[in-house]
Amino acid sequence: MLDKDQIRNPAPNFNRLFSRRSSTIRLTLVTLFIGTIIWIMILKPLAESDTLTSDTAKIKKESTQPTWQIDLKKTIDERFSVYKKEQFEEVALKKNRMIPVTAVLLNWKRMEALQTAVNYISKYPFIKEILVWNNNNKTRIYSKDFKLNNSDVELNVFNSEENLHDLSKYTTCSMAKYDYCYFQDDDWLNLYMDSLYTNFLENPNLIHSNSMPVIYLESRRWMFANVDKNLHTGFTWLGCGSFVSRAKVQRFLGQLGSISLIKDRLKLADRYFTLWTNQYPYQLSNPLTPLDQKDGWGVDQWNMVYNNILDATQKLYTALAVKSNSEFFAREEEKPYYNDRIIRAPCLNDKCLFLTNIDPFPHPSRVYYANNITHVRDQESKFNKLDFPSKFFWNNYAYHYAVDSDEKTCWNSFKIPKIGDYFGLQFIEPRFPKKITVISSRDFDASFYIRVSSGGNRWRTCNITSSNNTDHKNRNTFEFDCSNTVKNKQLIRFIRIEASRDFLEPFEICSLILDELNV
The missing domain is CATH 2.60.120.260 (Galactose-binding domain-like)
Structure with missing residues (x-):
């Protein structure tokens, strides 16, 4: 008899996605599938999976940012969550303010790093489900390949016949059992799970992410504001640990259905998702812990980043200027407003967060975006x-x-x-x-x-x-x-x-x- 992990499933369980959504969401997602179904269907994903290398791996080559000196194995072994699994049982969740989360991890060619990340995050009781998508059609991976630290975590793996790159992060999250997703790539380890989750609990509507300080600085240049067009958005890297709402992900899939992207841009959907929420992401600034950094894209990373950030912002600006597209993009800025955010960085021991009202960077509205630039560096020069x-x-x-x-x-x-x-x-x-x-x-x-x-x-x-x-x-x-x-x-x-x-x-x-x- 075949091992159940080896039985192929002809497609991901999209029924799971539609079973819980309102009619509005269903119609929005249908728009996506009409626009991209031909391309997606050639993937023929199998049951059990992983994807693309994270973006920040390439940035590491340009960063001189020092890292916190730690013994990684010792830290992993000794670090446990302050939160208790009893807090996330069904009866308790009806009374407390805790939020169960589905973790989505992508794999490409770093199986050992992926196993480290999956095993580590399974320690945290707010991670109730883990979905792994494997973009590498030359390697099949299965649930039995992972050793979980919590037997209550539900683990599902999907193997793809084609590398979907970033897009698989969103299609996988759209199938999540829970209302919020945690994104993690296989080349970085987020050692501040409790800290990031605690800040997320305060304002779960926003994207919450980790950024190494030098990239945090760069991200402050990649914010775009235009009060006349209700534009107030920014970019952040998601693969180093980030919490997002599944509703925003599903809305993003609808946006992709309404604004067609060429295949190469669609695979780099990370550049579009945060910007198309039309909200400033809530970023914590702290050194990151690298895992295996091999097998990057081998392409002009920065040129790709700039081109796609500009394209995403231009398309957002155009959509906000046209009332017929208004249902696809949020126009109201969500609270807490940018000036009201005071949480800045996790403590090294992951037992607290540093806060201050003193922001050394200018408010994003100080750099007015008028959709008249030809390169993101033009926006950066205004900020500079x-x-x-x-x-x-x-x-x-x-x-x-x-x-x-x-x-x-x-x-x-x-x-x-x-x-x-x-x-x-x-x-x-x-x-x-x-x-x-x-x-x-x-x-x-x-x-x-x-x-x-x-x-x-x-x-x-x-x-x-x-x-x-x-x-x-x-x-x-x-x-x-x-x-x-x-x-x-x-x-x-x-x-x-x-x-x-x-x-x-x-x-x-x-x-x-x-x-x-x-x-």
Whole structure:
């Protein structure tokens, strides 16, 4: 008798997609299939799968961004989620605010790296389903090839007869059992699953992604705004770990049906998806952990990136200008608005997130997009005239250096803080802190308030009972009491150190120690 993993299925289970969708979504997706069915049908996917190498693998060659020095195997073995599988059982999900997720991974030629990624993310209880799509028709892979760390995870694999590249990421997500997908390529490992998921929980409608700092800087140049056309969008790489809504993916498939792309562009759908949501993605800036980086495209990566970003933006602009296409593209900017986003980077230990209201980069609306450029570099040149950190500065003083457990590296705010500006932490697991030590590279006075919040909306001021920096001028320890300000002694999820006066120079924060938690 044949192993069930070896039985071929003539096509992916698209019935699973249509069974749960509204009539509007169905009609939208039919548009896609009419436009692309001939091409898709030549794939004849088998039951069990993987795809293209991730985009950022090519970028690695141009990046001088240092990585956090870790023992990868030791970190993988020792890292576990703060979230519990009981929180994602059906009865619990009816009462709590947790969101179960389907992970979508693409494979090309890096089977060992794929196995590492699949095995690792299966540790996290919010990953309830894993779908693997194999784009390599010379290699067949099966569910039995993976060792999962959670027996409750449902794993399905699909083998394709043709390399669908990026497009398979979206067709696979459209078949997901759950309403949200987690994207992961096979050449990077996201060690900050809890952190990214925690930020995603706050605003699940937005795309949430990881970006290495130098690419985060580049992405700030690839944002496009035009208030007259309701254009407010940006690009981010998805393959290094990102959460997206399945509804946005299905809408994107409808967009592909309404705006035809040549086959080569369709295979590079990642360049279009984030831009066509017409929303600024929520990006966290942190070093990435590379896996196997071999077997890249072997093409002119940057030329392809620029061409497709420009084409995607031009098509979006045109669609927004034509009312007949309005149903395919969102026009309202989703909350939280760009200026209201304060979460910046995960802590190295994945137990917290660094937050600050100080953004050293200009708001995207400062660079007006009028659909009159011939190259993305034309848009970049407008951005480059504004005041923002250089690549050298950002490589040495980016957000994550405040929470990398290394007192020799520091985040520099770039801008000079004014009264009311702040920095702080969001905790993955709520707590009731009583002491925080702020370590700077320079003399650090006590001109601050300590404010805390349970939900991130209402902030209360704690009573500072002691402030001490006599032993080390650059090390200030605040002891504080929040018992009279937090109702019913709720556990605290956010803490911020807020300036009580205007400063004369930027903050330079090297480390934070909360009680005994050193970040």
